[in-house]
Amino acid sequence: MRRRLINSTLAVVLVVIAVFGLSLVIVETRTIENSAQESVSSDAVRLVSIVDSRLLGGEGVTPKVLREQIEPGRYAVIRMPDHRTVEIGKRPAGSVISAEEPGEQGEVVRVEASRSTVSREIGRTMLIILAVALLAVLAAVALAVRQAHRLSAPLTDLAETAERLGSGDPRPRHRRYGVPELDRVADVLDASAERIARMLTAERRLAADASHQLRTPLTALSMRLEEITLTDDPETVKEEATIALGQVERLTDVVQRLLTNSRDPRSGSAVAFDLDEVVKQQIEEWRPASRSEGRAIVRSGKKGLRAVGTPGAVAQVLATLIENSLMHGDGTVALRTRVTGNQAVVEVSDEGPGVSPDLGARVFERTVSGRNSTGLGLAVARDLAEADGGRLELLQQHPPVFALFLSREAEDPSVS
Incomplete structure (x- = not known):
């Protein structure tokens, strides 16, 4: 591309120089020739005037008297009325420029100049025009190179940017x-x-x-399947299978919820639901894990609450809080439901050391963790809560108390 830009610029400049240069040569040549002709004619007129004045005064006309009246190097011949001829200078050889003027006393004056002088003048002029044209070409080359670099370098840079973008950067x-x-x-x-x-x-x-959020329901599901493999009681198998199917449904809901949040965090499908059922289901689901560690999960507070949200997302938030309590906490894991204003609140606490003071509210940031974990659980849980118009907060650092705030279902005013 750079070569094309330079060639096209030079082509335009050369065409312009050729057109205007040829026109200038023609004009200058005619101007020089006309100037030389006028100079010769001027000498002839001047000689005729002097010869007329001397003939009227009865003075003689000699070459010595008239030599200073014409340009050096020119030749003049005067034919007198008495047929006498007076010559001034040396007659030039080759092509000449001449002018002839008749006088009032019957004389005729002819002045000649060599055309070689005019040719030399035209040659000098053409050399000057050629030098100017050459300078113009050199300037055009420099300008074309600079302009080509100015245009091609950004295009090369943009091509590298596009290539880097396509390669994954x-x-x-x-x-x-x-x-x-x-x-x-x-x-x-x-x-x-x-x-x-x-x-x-x-x-x-x-x-x-x-990967983080599916780990919890998959772990719970695997525990249920283990329970099925360890029992021969059909009723127990049926009960555990029913619970496992419910966990599979919640697992599907978690996947759908994550996909929805990845496209639009605010595109929740909130509905009114029984908060007690979700809390009860989570306690039943995590009780085997708590027993295996010699700990307990208890529930207290106000019952019969109906909240607005996505049951699967709320269950996932509570599962994350319970899992954190079992993994990082100690003692009994307590779930407490209460009402504040027009919101239903579920608090999850344990008797462990809690959140260190240097973390504080940063515990909800991604990759922030007080222990050797990914630091994603609480961040994703907060996103799920906010997608339903709720919020997840750390109410107390020691012992730790996390609270999930959800909007309550509006009560029907017709019911007394």
């Missing part, structure tokens, strides 16, 4: 070139890079969230 470069069209392309590439970066971040976040 979505970092925008925010580089501009002072050319509106190229800057527009750079804007589009940077915007595409930012969109791709957001998409990749969302995909990686979804993968991390899914």
